[in-house]
Amino acid sequence: MTRARVRILNWLIPVGTLFVWEVLGRAGMLPRYVTSPSAIIAALWELTESGELLLDLGVSLYRVSIGFAAGTVAGILLGLGAGLIPGVRHFFDPLVSFLFAIPKVAFLPIFLLLFGIGHASKIAIIAFSGFFPVFIAARQAVLSVNPILLWTARNMGAPPRTVFFRVVIPAAAPQLFAGMRIGLAQAFVVLFAAELIGSRAGLGTIISSGDDGGRFDLMFAGIVSFAAVGFVSDRLLMSIRKRALKGQLIGTDEQQVLQ
Amino acid sequence: MIARVQTLIARWYSIPLMLIFWQAAVGSGLVESRLLPSPAKVFAVLTTETANGALVHHAAATITRALAGFFLAALVGLPFAAAMARSALWRNLFEPIFFLGYPVPKIALFPVFTYVFGIGSPSKIVFTFLECLYPIVVTCYFGFRGIQTRLLWTAQNFGADRITILRRVFLPAALPSVFAGLRIALPVSLIVVVITEMIGDSVGLGFYITLWSTRFSFANVYAAIVVIGVCGLVLDRVLQLAQRKIVYWQEDEA
Numbered sequence: 001m002t003r004a005r006v007r008i009l010n011w012l013i014p015v016g017t018l019f020v021w022e023v024l025g026r027a028g029m030l031p032r033y034v035t036s037p038s039a040i041i042a043a044l045w046e047l048t049e050s051g052e053l054l055l056d057l058g059v060s061l062y063r064v065s066i067g068f069a070a071g072t073v074a075g076i077l078l079g080l081g082a083g084l085i086p087g088v089r090h091f092f093d094p095l096v097s098f099l100f101a102i103p104k105v106a107f108l109p110i111f112l113l114l115f116g117i118g119h120a121s122k123i124a125i126i127a128f129s130g131f132f133p134v135f136i137a138a139r140q141a142v143l144s145v146n147p148i149l150l151w152t153a154r155n156m157g158a159p160p161r162t163v164f165f166r167v168v169i170p171a172a173a174p175q176l177f178a179g180m181r182i183g184l185a186q187a188f189v190v191l192f193a194a195e196l197i198g199s200r201a202g203l204g205t206i207i208s209s210g211d212d213g214g215r216f217d218l219m220f221a222g223i224v225s226f227a228a229v230g231f232v233s234d235r236l237l238m239s240i241r242k243r244a245l246k247g248q249l250i251g252t253d254e255q256q257v258l259q
Numbered sequence: 260m261i262a263r264v265q266t267l268i269a270r271w272y273s274i275p276l277m278l279i280f281w282q283a284a285v286g287s288g289l290v291e292s293r294l295l296p297s298p299a300k301v302f303a304v305l306t307t308e309t310a311n312g313a314l315v316h317h318a319a320a321t322i323t324r325a326l327a328g329f330f331l332a333a334l335v336g337l338p339f340a341a342a343m344a345r346s347a348l349w350r351n352l353f354e355p356i357f358f359l360g361y362p363v364p365k366i367a368l369f370p371v372f373t374y375v376f377g378i379g380s381p382s383k384i385v386f387t388f389l390e391c392l393y394p395i396v397v398t399c400y401f402g403f404r405g406i407q408t409r410l411l412w413t414a415q416n417f418g419a420d421r422i423t424i425l426r427r428v429f430l431p432a433a434l435p436s437v438f439a440g441l442r443i444a445l446p447v448s449l450i451v452v453v454i455t456e457m458i459g460d461s462v463g464l465g466f467y468i469t470l471w472s473t474r475f476s477f478a479n480v481y482a483a484i485v486v487i488g489v490c491g492l493v494l495d496r497v498l499q500l501a502q503r504k505i506v507y508w509q510e511d512e513a
Contacts, residue, residue, distance in 0.1 A: 109472030234362030
């Protein structure tokens with residue numbers, strides 16, 4: 001298949017959908033609650049001009065970044081600890097395996113009551129839900145480090161500190177990033193639920209207020225911006241990962257697919 | 260025997276320890292018991308609400324929805340992934356949708372689903388289907404593509420026809436990654452159903468949590484959380500069991 005043909009096929013469905021969507025919208029054949037892409041862009045512009053979008057975007061980003069950072073740091077520290085020290089592992093394993101099966105969003109009403117409907121409750125629940133995938137990845141990563149690497153380093157007289165930073169961490173890094181990616185995806189799911197159920201600001205409130213007020217163009221504008229923020233955040237994490245894992249990705253399946 | 264009891268204690272002591280700590284904190288009045296009801300109270304609510312059928316009723320609704328969405332996603336996703344792995348046309352048509360769409364938080368679309376499919380079960384099932392479809396298709400696609408071509412060549416060399424190759428080589432070789440995809444999707448289905456029930460419904464564990472938190476009866480909320488956890492654990496165990504039966508040649512990695 002030629003390059004041009006591949007390109008056309010790649011774009012066929014997204015562009016085709018937008019085109020049909022717009023045409024149906026112009027013809028007035030869409031239901032009331034679906035607005036055409038051009039109306040969504042107009043609504044996005046309206047929200048940008050009034051400054052609302054920037055404000056709510058800032059609020060949502062603030063919540064996700066602080067919550068995700070806190071959950072990730074705690075997950076990495078405790079996860080590495082659990083991987084390295086059997087006592088820590090035996091303490092956290094039963095707790096984590098029990099809590100991991102529960103959708104963290106179920107705790108939302110409790111967090112809302114404990115921390116109020118401001119930033120704190122969202123940050124706390126995002127951190128809480130982000131902690132588990134990172135913890136499990138870090139724990140698993142340390143335990144699955146090839147022992148030959150550790151023996152080699154020790155044999156050559158590396159002190160424990162050097163072994164930790166130069167062998168364990170690099171070997172564990174790919175799995176850490178995999179856990180962080182899951183945590184980030186969950187952060188946005190939890191953020192959406194939290195902003196929809198109990199919040200006065202954030203991208204979720206643009207969606208719910210557009211929904212309540214019958215301004216479906218604003219609702220879609222909120223949906224598009226929320227989706228875009230989630231997508232860009234994931235891409236950002238992936239590009240950090242690519243830098244951090246330079247050399248470890250060569251020849252893997254992923255390198256062929258993403259490039 | 261004693262050694263086994265000792266390892267059992269060493270492995271599991273943290274859960275009873277936390278429960279005792281929690282009970283003591285509430286009992287001594289350190290924490291307001293309305294916000295954080297004691298484990299004993301949660302357990303009492305759990306037993307009465309299970310006995311009178313309320314929790315069973317809501318749990319049944321949640322699990323039915325989650326499984327319906329999950330199985331639909333598996334039913335559609337597997338052939339889809341296989342087609343994408345085998346045909347360049349399908350691959351080029353759908354790869355961008357699945358790979359670029361994967362990191363997009365699709366949950367934001369849920370309000371639209373409630374308009375199209377109503378607020379009850381259909382919108383939840385369709386949405387769960389969509390959320391499960393992505394991990395299943397992406398994981399299985401890599402699995403189908405990763406099949407060693409020499410296996411296929413060998414089978415062809417021995418004169419196997421296409422159906423036989425599909426049944427005896429292609430599917431078995433991909434099964435481990437199929438199960439990997441299913442195991443990612445299964446908890447997702449439960450999460451999505453609970454969230455959407457919390458946003459708006461009149462039945463299901465998510466609704467139950469919202470209902471009792473607005474009545475400030477948090478013992479019921481914790482009871483529902485425990486039920487969700489047990490459901491998730493049981494579903495995952497069943498899937499693991501099925502995996503061990505079907506992919507019996509794969510080594511355990513637990």
